[in-house]
Amino acid sequence: MSNKITIIGAGQVGSTVAYALTLKQLASEIVIIDIIKEKAMGEAMDIRQGTPFIGPVYIHDGDYEDAKDSDIVIFTSGVGRKPGQSRLDLTQTNVNIAKSVIPLITKAAPNALYLIVANPVDILTYLFVKTSGIPASHIFGTGTMLDTARFRARIAETYRVGATNVHGYVFGEHGDSSFVPWSLANIGSIPVDSFASSFTGKKLPDFNKDDIEDYIRKSGGIIINAKKFTNYGIGATTADLVDALKYSTDSVLTISSMMNGEYGINDVCISIPTLIGQNGIKGHLAAPLTDDEVTKLRHSADCLKDIIKQIEF
Numbered sequence: 669m670s671n672k673i674t675i676i677g678a679g680q681v682g683s684t685v686a687y688a689l690t691l692k693q694l695a696s697e698i699v700i701i702d703i704i705k706e707k708a709m710g711e712a713m714d715i716r717q718g719t720p721f722i723g724p725v726y727i728h729d730g731d732y733e734d735a736k737d738s739d740i741v742i743f744t745s746g747v748g749r750k751p752g753q754s755r756l757d758l759t760q761t762n763v764n765i766a767k768s769v770i771p772l773i774t775k776a777a778p779n780a781l782y783l784i785v786a787n788p789v790d791i792l793t794y795l796f797v798k799t800s801g802i803p804a805s806h807i808f809g810t811g812t813m814l815d816t817a818r819f820r821a822r823i824a825e826t827y828r829v830g831a832t833n834v835h836g837y838v839f840g841e842h843g844d845s846s847f848v849p850w851s852l853a854n855i856g857s858i859p860v861d862s863f864a865s866s867f868t869g870k871k872l873p874d875f876n877k878d879d880i881e882d883y884i885r886k887s888g889g890i891i892i893n894a895k896k897f898t899n900y901g902i903g904a905t906t907a908d909l910v911d912a913l914k915y916s917t918d919s920v921l922t923i924s925s926m927m928n929g930e931y932g933i934n935d936v937c938i939s940i941p942t943l944i945g946q947n948g949i950k951g952h953l954a955a956p957l958t959d960d961e962v963t964k965l966r967h968s969a970d971c972l973k974d975i976i977k978q979i980e981f
């Protein structure tokens with residue numbers, strides 16, 4: 669795979685994604701496009717001038733035609749919520765921005781894989797699938813990848829084990845209705861529920877599952893209250909997704925993508941474990957869930973469908 673990546677949006681998220689890709693040398697060429705051209709130019713120039721210390725990544729600003737032959741396009745443009753603005757209003761605004769960009773970018777890069785990062789990510793992923801003409805298997809929302817990382821990190825912190833030993837996922841909307849199917853979560857193959865009791869060493873701390881899920885859902889808000897935006901976590905998440913798309917073996921990630929009857933859910937983009945590889949989405953892993961977990965997933969899908977109904981696509 670040659671390695672040209674276009675990033676749309678040079679804001680906090682787009683520029684951090686560009687920097688993360690550069691540091692990890694995941695592209696040989698990165699194009700940054702923003703409606704404010706000077707912003708794209710400044711971010712690209714700043715990152716480019718560090719590349720002698722990093723490696724041969726050619727990063728520059730550009731227009732849509734410069735996205736030609738991109739292997740991957742990363743969509744980060746959108747606006748944050750204004751005081752007093754409803755979530756629905758914000759959703760329509762960001763849908764409108766995406767609607768203006770889709771024809772321009774898909775004309776320039778019809779064969780690229782599309783990574784949707786801007787929020788509300790599940791709705792924007794749905795918009796891309798429904799209107800862009802790009803095959804659904806080439807459209808990935810970052811979905812609950814970051815929530816899943818937060819979950820694994822939190823369990824790892826609790827038990828002081830490496831996060832790579834923690835297996836489990838956050839399912840559903842990237843938002844308030846997301847949840848952890850605890851029946852699938854394990855640490856080093858031991859179900860989370862029996863991990864502490866099976867350990868023969870010093871007593872391990874207890875934790876409350878609701879507190880952990882609450883922590884995951886509130887993390888984004890806590891960071892925004894503290895520093896006004898989030899960028900590093902989502903930057904690392906997006907770089908990890910790009911990395912996974914380069915492996916010759918497939919990866920299981922909780923990206924947001926179009927559901928096709930899994931758990932009885934259709935016509936909505938949502939996150940469940942999904943097998944992805946160099947050619948895009950291979951399929952979903954509809955793992956066995958408890959009845960309660962299936963109900964939660966359907967509820968999450970219904971929350972998104974409710975928004976979809978109220979938005980002009």
Ligand code: APR
Binds near residue numbers: 897
């Ligand atoms: N075309 C191209 N770029 C645009 C357009 C457009 N039509 N409209 C806005 N932009 C650009 C802005 O000029 C700005 O540089 O998108 C960028 C958004 O940057 P920020 O306001 O800094 O927002 P950011 O924090 O980067 O978040 C972007 O990612 O994680 C999500 O929730 C986040 O939806 C938000 C998105």
